[in-house]
Amino acid sequence: ASAQGPLVFAAASLKTALDRIAAHWRDSGRPAPRLSYAASSALARQIELGAPASLFISAHPLWTRRLLGLGALDAASLRSVAGNRLALIAAAGQAEALPRDAAMDETLALAAALGPTGRLATGRVESVPLGIYAKEALGALRLWDQLRGRLAEAQNARIALSYVARGEAPLGVVYATDARLATTVRRIGLFPRESHRRILYPAALTAEAAAESEAAAFLAHLSAPSAEAIFAELGFERPAAEGDATAA
Amino acid sequence: MSAPAIEAVSATPALSFRARHRLGAFTLDLAFDAAPGVTALFGRSGAGKTTAAQALAGLLRPDHGRIALSGQVLFDSETGVFLPPHRRRIGYVFQEGRLFPHLSVRRNLLFSQRFSARRSGDAASFERIVALLGLAPLLERRPGALSGGEQQRVAIGRALLSRPALLVMDEPLASLDQARKAEILPYLEGLRDEIGLPILYVSHSLEEVSRLATTLIAMERGRAIRVGPAETLLADPSLFPLFGRREAGVMLEGRVAADPPDEALRDEGLTAIETGGGLLYLARTDLAPGATLRLRVRAQDVMIASAPVEGLSALNQLQATVAAIGEGGGAMVEVALLCGDQRLLARITKRSLRRLGLSPGAPCVAILKAAALGRRDVQATS
């Protein structure tokens, strides 16, 4: 369909940002892209099996790398459209032991703060990007061992956040972007950048769409100032200019 | 409520029934008082017999009415009393078996045992009823694998074993063979006479009704057209069309002669019965001297002779006078005879009537065969 814009497969956690950018893009007179949000894994498999998507925006390099390896993505077009940080949050009125803006290092007595039964909410450490990053970070701060078995692993970032927001879990490790929005949680601090691999949202054209101008144009637009403004407004970080979008 | 003229019924009715209930176009509007014993509902298909029976058992709650069983009120639309079926202790033999398909015949029979010791049939009566109904070979079978008649027999046994305060039987013997009926009927008579169990009996068979019924209720389109003692109604010509002419007749009261008129009698397997009209001979010997009984005499089994007849195989010849001569078309007429204080009905051809020159008041002889007085026509009274 010529009237329709490119079909974009994007990680669900980018919905707010991408919806706005797409709207802006449409207002600028370009055919509006169709955005299909789902878990990166599902989208990746679909592309792998011939989904008619033109652009893939993932929440984690893992699946991007896999698709690159399969030649399903156009390596040349690969770039990161945004970055993010990990935040440690606490439920209102819980884990009071941890002060606001506490030092984010091994001195954090998380296990203690959780109390006997409390759990630390985050993504599933094996499969969900948030969880993967969180495990790295906690490991780097040598907090992992005291927390093993004390986690509540959600299947996506939003649910991890809601565990804390609802007070079901005293503590949580979530994306900084999500932490900003939840009014009922207390942000204890951001994890040091170096405590985990950079959180980047890699985007690339699919192999079929490599020559598709509209898709390329939209991909380019994602790095345009207007788009970056939207990302920034939502708390995302500027991605590293250099294309280490899938750096190990 | 249309309470029809109720003919002499014992002072304290065992069962007092008044109910009005609409079912679509049909309206049951039935009122009757029944003496202890067997109350027979008689009427054509669709007359409302089953509906009435269900109202009595509490399977159907009438729009209006009052039902009381030997004093206890089961239902009263005024006071809003409605005793649920399981508290009425009314055993019900349904027109269609309604056996429990998931239970063996034995468990079907013993189903009621669980509920209150008083109701549960003890081993003895279980054996007795199983034998009576010939269920022994079926006990471990499932109802689904039974023949129609076998199912009906199990249904009868199930109801009998629930030791009810009243028994409702809706055409219980319809699908049974003569021999089986001949075995079950005496048992029911026993329940009636020995145990004194009140029974509401629905049947199309005048044979069964005339043998069992104490009170007879003739129904038509949901109403009782006649209610009264069986012997009265069975002798009532106006009801013959309902019964079928063949069965029309009267009931004779009698008692077994204490001292047989001649000693040969017993050896020949006969019993003499003293009736108001004279001696009658029955082809049976199992009746105790002095016992009173009721004899059903069909009009068509009675012949009339102008004088006693010699050399005729018919043993029973009673002096009589013509009481009345019925009218109506056709070749046959009913002639009412008076033998002593006993009414008899004879059904003869108009030709014979003419030939014999019979007219009210004329003396004559009523002749009936011993053979015509079958076992089923005799019932003990007390």
Place this chain on the structure above:
Amino acid sequence: MSAPAIEAVSATPALSFRARHRLGAFTLDLAFDAAPGVTALFGRSGAGKTTAAQALAGLLRPDHGRIALSGQVLFDSETGVFLPPHRRRIGYVFQEGRLFPHLSVRRNLLFSQRFSARRSGDAASFERIVALLGLAPLLERRPGALSGGEQQRVAIGRALLSRPALLVMDEPLASLDQARKAEILPYLEGLRDEIGLPILYVSHSLEEVSRLATTLIAMERGRAIRVGPAETLLADPSLFPLFGRREAGVMLEGRVAADPPDEALRDEGLTAIETGGGLLYLARTDLAPGATLRLRVRAQDVMIASAPVEGLSALNQLQATVAAIGEGGGAMVEVALLCGDQRLLARITKRSLRRLGLSPGAPCVAILKAAALGRRDVQATS
């Protein structure tokens, strides 16, 4: 297969039935050839009547056997032939109604119409059968809201309207009142005699059987103990226990007298019948002169006199000689009489036997009342 001695049956049997089938402990092992007309299965509850009927209709596939209907093989375990029920054109009136609960009575009756024009009942016969069975007021009702007898009537109508090649009726009249039976039986006779529709008729009522049956099959524990022409078997004392003594008797062949012996006859509503034994008088006038018919005479309706009796209301007195005297206990004895070429049975007391001094060869007079020869005992033959 145990094929019992089959008594003289017409050369080309309308129905040839041989089947063996096990059902749990019960084994059906039945073989018979039936003449055209009505074949009656008679036997006690559980004898295997319904099983046999179902085998014929194809609702049950016997383990072994061969069933052929007027030449056409319906089932043959040898050749593996098994015509499915819907291709057999056998109408079936089930022991339990089996009406379609989701269809109105009308649609139940017309159900078969959909299948092949030849089978579908035309309007005329629909009206006729609805009238016959008194279904008019029920047509728009659902079976669930019908009384037991009403359901049975609908089931009969449904089968009749399917215009079958053979009709199976399993106790069709069991739950109907006398009046209704009296209306339906002549219709069935009509099917038998006018249309010549073969019928397999299961019943416990000797009244129905003796009236309808051409061939009679007496069953016991899955086997046929006797197979033969109805009139022969009905007169066979050895079967009386099965029928019940009351109904024991013989069939008399006769024809309506062409010129009445006296002119008064008709006016008095009588008809003279010429039998091998002499003239008999029937209390009806609707029989065409010259018409041949069969009369059922119950042994207990026959009296014996040593000489003709004057002044007796019994019109029919036939000269006879004692052919044989039955034995057996009890007060009664069956006496076989010969009136011309006609056998008659009389059931009298032993006392009368002695008094009359009857012995084989002795001349006597057989007396029977016109009243005893009811409508149901007379059937036209051709």
Place this chain on the structure above:
Amino acid sequence: MFEVTPEEWAAVRLSLIVSATATVASLPFGLAAALALARGRFWGKTLLNGLVHLPLILPPVVTGYLLLLAFGRQGPIGAFLEAQFGIVFAFRWTGAALAAAVMGFPLMVRAIRLSIEAVDPKLEQAAATLGAGRLARFGLVTAPMILPGLLAGAVLCFAKAMGEFGATITFVSAIPGETETLPAAIYSLAQTPGGDAQALRLTLISIALAMGALIVSEIAARRAQARIARR
């Protein structure tokens, strides 16, 4: 809060179309399967039974993935259908319908099967003696008798289809206007910060719709029940 955006309407419309299609299209198959399971005596019956229940047992994501493998553009069946009949499921609303149908199938089959098993075979016998062949017997006797079961099966399938999401989004993704059904939309909203209110609204809409279907089916079922009710 109750103005509904065009995208949402699109999702609502789509969900209705998808669910209705799934229900209607799977009824004949469901009926056939139920008949086979209730009446059939054939080898591999257990297998069929298991197959029917599979979508219930498998995590929807797995079902969706299997569908993708089988009915995707490159999948054997998908390729065949496209080549032969030009039928395409992958990333089309038809695919969403297929997924919904598959997920609802076990529920539908079981409901129908139960009501078939409750039909008294004696009635079909009676129909046979009146000349009704296999088909006529089914159409005129069995089918009307199992109507309540059919309705129950249909409504279960429809409700399930209205809520199905895991298999659908895995199989055909969530392309707005094409494959983004209500539940998918709700899911992605529930994932976005501040999307809750909107998610709630959509949830209420989908509940309302399903309830409507439910009530209609109940009424129809009661009618059907009454028709076959014994006195």
Place this chain on the structure above:
Amino acid sequence: MFEVTPEEWAAVRLSLIVSATATVASLPFGLAAALALARGRFWGKTLLNGLVHLPLILPPVVTGYLLLLAFGRQGPIGAFLEAQFGIVFAFRWTGAALAAAVMGFPLMVRAIRLSIEAVDPKLEQAAATLGAGRLARFGLVTAPMILPGLLAGAVLCFAKAMGEFGATITFVSAIPGETETLPAAIYSLAQTPGGDAQALRLTLISIALAMGALIVSEIAARRAQARIARR
């Protein structure tokens, strides 16, 4: 490929326990609801009916979230239960069982309801004339007659529980050994590149288990059916 890791065994064991618990625990409620819907004449019947179907209509994630709101530590019901009886659902296997039960409930209720509606009330009447009160009638007549339906309902619920994932993981997350059921494990494997083989293995295991349950139930059902079969 067929060696199974301890973690996997844990998941298998957990899934079995959770599914069994969910099925057994919800049977009485399912029976009650089915009875109410099949026989009851009361205000708000439609509401109850809708409520029962809700888990079918809602996307599992939403159901899970609602469970979290209601039965979480902070949720009204959850808090109450914890205070009164010390029952905790949040992040416990009991929570997984609750989620599974809720998701399987509509299926169970419908199956039971259908078989209740198929019972001939005339049989209960007969039982009444033999002195059986409400309870006895149910226990001795209705219950045995609906056994096949009960079994069908139970197996549907069990199968659903074996496959349920969306609601469970949302409600109680996926804590290895505590709340990580088979489907959850499968899902997370499916989400990680290269996890397919392992995912497949677990899938096969769960299929095998569910099939086992299915076959057992079929045999039991056939027995029950045979007992109440009409000739």
